[in-house]
Amino acid sequence: MKLRNRILNYEHWISSNFEIDEPKIYQRELHKLFSVNIDAYTYYRNWLYTLLLNQDEKETFIEFKNILDEKGGTIEHNQLVKFFIENNSSEIFSQKRLNVFEIFSQLPNSDLSQNICFLYQQYFEIEILFWVLYSFLYLNDKNVIETDLINFKDRKGKLKKGVLIDNLKTKLAPYSLVSKLFNTAYNVKIRNIIGHNNYKIVGDIVISLDDDTIRVSKDEILKAIYSIQSLNNYLLNYFSNKSISNDNLENEGVLGISFSLEDDLPVLSVFQLSCFYFLGDLKWGKKVVFNINKNQVKTIFGINNSMTGVYSSELEQLWFNHLRNEKTLKVYLTPIVPRNEEKDFIDLDIGEFVVMNNDEKIINLEYEINKFTE
Structure with missing residues (x-):
């Protein structure tokens, strides 16, 4: 479905004061931002x-x-x-x-x-x-x-x-x-x-x-x-x-992260909506913290920024084991925009987005891995 129609689906739902049925397809990141x-x-x-x-x-x-x-x-x-x-x-x-x-x-x-x-x-x-x-x-x-x-x-x-x-x-x-x-x-x-x-x-x-x-x-x-x-x-x-202040919005609009390898070195990609990305520099924490508990990993990377995802033995073997051999973690902050009908896109939990690779920022941060048994 085209981006225009997804936006309109949401807006028509809102305009009904939620009296009509929730649309099956719309810009779901709006709900995420509203709750935060x-x-x-x-x-x-x-x-x-x-x-x-x-x-x-x-x-x-x-x-x-x-x-x-x-x-x-x-x-x-x-x-x-x-x-x-x-x-x-x-x-x-x-x-x-x-x-x-x-x-x-x-x-x-x-x-x-x-x-x-x-x-x-x-x-x-x-x-x-x-x-x-x-x-x-x-x-x-x-x-x-x-x-x-x-x-x-x-x-x-x-x-x-x-x-x-x-x-x-x-x-x-x-x-x-x-x-x-x-x-x-x-x-x-x-x-x-x-x-x-x-x-x-x-x-x-x-x-x-x-x-x-x-x-x-x-x-x-x-x-x-x-x-x-x-x-x-x-x-x-x-x-x-x-009616709103844009002064403290540069850390908003982070919708997903990904774990990948670059020349056999682990890298973390952080995906942020472009309209927030260009407001200013994201405020990073002193280190990236990974809290692992059973089959979940919570990644804390910025001031009030965290993402929770699935932890698996494969992720441990292919990514975390490599990371433990490094002093710092390479992090990409990448702006994204909602997908219209582009062929190249990423699929996040909340929807499909297009990556603006030419504008990404790179930072090296210390990290901490905590593994809990309870």
């Missing part, structure tokens, strides 16, 4: 999301983050980020996060229906994106924090979305990629027809009841829905990453 370190889990989950993006989407996402980080490092920017993370909007982010990966994999093959039109209406009503974009664009322009949007509310305090959308379209014009995505998402023609429930569906075309010359195709509607979703995905990914 929630920040590592969030960081990796956000990184996996970027693998779903094509090159154009990646470039648009970068521009989106650059807009929100234009004043990065300033007191005002830090306060604004904190405001959206800590106030009531965090609840909105949490709720929306459940549906963030809803991908329209089947809709393009379905007939245009009232449900699809209603879905666009639902997406159009999401206000948090307008709120965030306006506040950060205002900060970029005025160096002032503005989160009330008083000028865009009616007497009852209801947001005048049409007016605000027009304002945002003007402000986003200098940012060509995000501007194009935003304009596709908030297509005035679609909103006017569907939003006012003043249309009929004829085949794959939505036609205005007032003026049958105003028509919207199924493709236009699906592109608008997907674009709104993409913008909200970017938003959630951005704030999700801002």
